[in-house]
Amino acid sequence: MRYISTRGQAPALNFEDVLLAGLASDGGLYVPENLPRFTVEEIASWSGLPYHELAFKVMRPFVAGSIPDADFKQILQETYGVFAHSAVAPLRQLDSNEWVLELFHGPTLAFKDFALQLLGRLLDYVLAKRGERVVIIGATSGDTGSAAIEGCRRCDNVDIFILHPHNRVSEVQRRQMTTISGENIHNIAIEGNFDDCQEMVKDSFADQGFLKGTRLVAVNSINWARIMAQIVYYFHAALQLGGPARSVAFSVPTGNFGDIFAGYLARNMGLPISQLVVATNRNDILHRFMSGNRYDKDTLHPSLSPSMDIMVSSNFERLLFDLHGRNGAAVAELMSAFKASGKLSVEEERWTEARKLFDSLAVDDEQTCKTIAEVFEATGELLDPHTAIGVYAARECRRSLAIPMVTLATAHPVKFPEAVEKAGVGKALELPAHLADLFERPERCTVLSNDLKAMQAFVTEHGNRGKPL
Ligand SMILES: *Cc1c(COP(=O)(O)O)cnc(C)c1O
Numbered sequence: 001m002r003y004i005s006t007r008g009q010a011p012a013l014n015f016e017d018v019l020l021a022g023l024a025s026d027g028g029l030y031v032p033e034n035l036p037r038f039t040v041e042e043i044a045s046w047s048g049l050p051y052h053e054l055a056f057k058v059m060r061p062f063v064a065g066s067i068p069d070a071d072f073k074q075i076l077q078e079t080y081g082v083f084a085h086s087a088v089a090p091l092r093q094l095d096s097n098e099w100v101l102e103l104f105h106g107p108t109l110a111f112k113d114f115a116l117q118l119l120g121r122l123l124d125y126v127l128a129k130r131g132e133r134v135v136i137i138g139a140t141s142g143d144t145g146s147a148a149i150e151g152c153r154r155c156d157n158v159d160i161f162i163l164h165p166h167n168r169v170s171e172v173q174r175r176q177m178t179t180i181s182g183e184n185i186h187n188i189a190i191e192g193n194f195d196d197c198q199e200m201v202k203d204s205f206a207d208q209g210f211l212k213g214t215r216l217v218a219v220n221s222i223n224w225a226r227i228m229a230q231i232v233y234y235f236h237a238a239l240q241l242g243g244p245a246r247s248v249a250f251s252v253p254t255g256n257f258g259d260i261f262a263g264y265l266a267r268n269m270g271l272p273i274s275q276l277v278v279a280t281n282r283n284d285i286l287h288r289f290m291s292g293n294r295y296d297k298d299t300l301h302p303s304l305s306p307s308m309d310i311m312v313s314s315n316f317e318r319l320l321f322d323l324h325g326r327n328g329a330a331v332a333e334l335m336s337a338f339k340a341s342g343k344l345s346v347e348e349e350r351w352t353e354a355r356k357l358f359d360s361l362a363v364d365d366e367q368t369c370k371t372i373a374e375v376f377e378a379t380g381e382l383l384d385p386h387t388a389i390g391v392y393a394a395r396e397c398r399r400s401l402a403i404p405m406v407t408l409a410t411a412h413p414v415k416f417p418e419a420v421e422k423a424g425v426g427k428a429l430e431l432p433a434h435l436a437d438l439f440e441r442p443e444r445c446t447v448l449s450n451d452l453k454a455m456q457a458f459v460t461e462h463g464n465r466g467k468p469l
Pocket residue numbers: 110111112143144221253254255256257258259260307308386410411
């Protein structure tokens with residue numbers, strides 16, 4: 001499989017190189033040159049497979065030519081073997097023909113584990129083969145950091161540095177990062193805000209001299225392998241609900257448009273999906289596009305669902321590429337105009353095309369808490385605030401009651417106690433067994449001032465399994 005850039009100017013890469021690449025050299029994002037397509041009969045024949053075997057069937061074409069089948073199978077078995085539920089992604093029924101897909105049984109209790117558990121193992125496999133080591137530097141406001149650290153903790157060839165804003169992440173989220181020990185794991189609390197952390201990561205990619213030749217890798221949601229891993233659970237859910245003979249609808253709590261873009265790809269690969277609901281919080285740039293063809297940058301509004309607090313959605317460009325007939329020059333022009341003006345809209349017929357599949361809704365904090373309370377009352381299922389937004393949007397936007405509607409449950413409620421307590425059901429919160437002693441475990445973290453050079457000096461000093469690069 002070869003991968004091309006959404007802006008049409010960067011060289012095509014194979015899977016191994018795209019795994020290490022991050023942004024394309026023309027500023028675009030990598031996408032498969034040709035998406036694999038499965039027949040209905042082929043998909044139907046996967047019914048009943050364990051999760052890791054289904055994952056192999058769905059992802060095999062994407063890694064073809066880079067990872068031999070036997071090795072890939074073993075990587076997938078290890079990846080999904082660490083999940084705490086034997087079904088990996090169990091479905092729970094909320095109402096007639098209404099479901100949530102629980103994606104929070106991984107080590108850090110959020111759906112990001114599906115991709116980052118795999119990414120860490122794939123990186124280590126490819127690096128061992130090449131005899132290379134890399135450094136990962138990432139910024140987090142919460143979920144991504146812990147999932148990335150958990151994904152890399154056993155990697156022999158990766159040192160990971162995760163920056164979070166000092167005293168500005170929740171205690172559960174901080175402890176999920178700082179209690180993971182390993183000589184290749186480095187938590188840095190920056191005396192600044194999340195934007196300061198993100199800025200430092202960006203500046204480090206732009207000028208990598210301090211790494212003394214060691215390659216820098218990105219694990220943010222633009223990494224193709226993360227999208228790829230998320231395609232699988234759409235197949236998994238549909239197969240349990242009568243697919244592919246019958247179509248299924250999904251509602252997806254959305255920030256950077258990564259998770260829902262994976263659903264869009266699943267449909268283009270042959271899975272009958274009749275509707276995708278883009279569910280946002282007050283940071284509703286995607287809802288404004290889907291409802292009115294206006295993708296306009298706004299200011300950031302902090303909400304009770306912080307993992308979706310974004311101003312622009314980094315993966316949206318991948319959809320734009322398809323909506324423009326995969327014309328990289330057209331996308332490059334659109335994105336450079338967006339960069340200058342902060343505004344973007346597409347031709348009417350392209351927008352109408354998108355609306356055949358996508359609906360959307362923006363849900364505020366009050367409605368989020370109400371939904372948590374209502375669903376708990378009615379079913380005993382405790383939703384996290386991101387999932388509650390998905391459920392509310394699913395109910396409002398649903399096109400057909402005859403088609404199963406599945407909301408992706410993106411995090412365990414214990415990660416976001418503030419919203420659950422505001423909803424009046426905080427008593428029901430409980431840490432899952434494998435994290436029961438989270439508050440007793442020792443923490444490891446270095447506090448640094450908001451200073452790029454100090455952060456980079458720390459990386460140079462510790463970037464080779466705790467020793468200098
Ligand atoms: C990251 C995250 C999201 C948003 O996912 P995108 O791929 O950015 O759309 C939603 N919910 C939770 C809990 C998350 O951690």
